[in-house]
Amino acid sequence: xxxxxxxxxxxxxxxxxxxxxxxxxxxxxxxxxxxxxxxxxxxxxxxxxxxxxxxxxxxxxxxxxxxxxxxxxxxxxxxxxxxxxxxxxxxxxxxxxxxxxxxxxxxxxxxxxxxxxxxxxxxxxxxxxxxxxxxxxxxxxxxxxxxxxxxxxxxxxxxxxxxxxxxxxxxxxxxxxxxxxxxxxxxxxxxxx
Numbered sequence: 208x209x210x211x212x213x214x215x216x217x218x219x220x221x222x223x224x225x226x227x228x229x230x231x232x233x234x235x236x237x238x239x240x241x242x243x244x245x246x247x248x249x250x251x252x253x254x255x256x257x258x259x260x261x262x263x264x265x266x267x268x269x270x271x272x273x274x275x276x277x278x279x280x281x282x283x284x285x286x287x288x289x290x291x292x293x294x295x296x297x298x299x300x301x302x303x304x305x306x307x308x309x310x311x312x313x314x315x316x317x318x319x320x321x322x323x324x325x326x327x328x329x330x331x332x333x334x335x336x337x338x339x340x341x342x343x344x345x346x347x348x349x350x351x352x353x354x355x356x357x358x359x360x361x362x363x364x365x366x367x368x369x370x371x372x373x374x375x376x377x378x379x380x381x382x383x384x385x386x387x388x389x390x391x392x393x394x395x396x397x398x399x400x
Contacts, residue, residue, distance in 0.1 A: 253388065261296075273292065
């Protein structure tokens with residue numbers, strides 16, 4: 208009988224220890240999930256930040272060349288918050304050089320604007336419902352035409368020189384951001400130990 212009681216006690220002790228281990232594992236899993244959630248949030252934040260920075264670089268590089276088109280297309284598209292530059296940036300898939308993509312886009316835009324009857328050196332203004340059909344009409348105003356001008360080669364070289372310090376700034380921002388991510392992860396790991 209003593210042997211039976213000691214076997215029961217040993218089994219009870221083992222079951223109790225197993226229960227404690229299961230609770231510890233559940234607590235560790237919660238900490239892991241919390242840490243993964245923090246890392247995932249930081250990755251999303253970083254991805255959004257990189258995308259914003261890349262869009263800014265794209266906009267800085269091509270914004271002046273595409274500005275006349277952006278102005279027209281933003282006015283032609285009547286959706287709230289439509290941004291031609293952002294739409295164009297999002298449609299770039301990286302399969303061809305950006306310069307080729309922009310050249311093809313400019314050619315396509317010139318053709319499109321010509322097809323709908325808007326010369327490229329004409330300013331576009333959007334007016335309210337002019338004929339009572341519930342649609343906003345596009346009005347071409349030829350009085351405020353501003354033809355696009357080509358940049359002299361000397362000015363292009365100046366821009367290249369100015370862009371390099373901005374690149375160093377961006378690298379500093381990248382380093383600061385990565386340092387903040389590392390600190391947050393280290394803090395979370397220390398908290399979960």
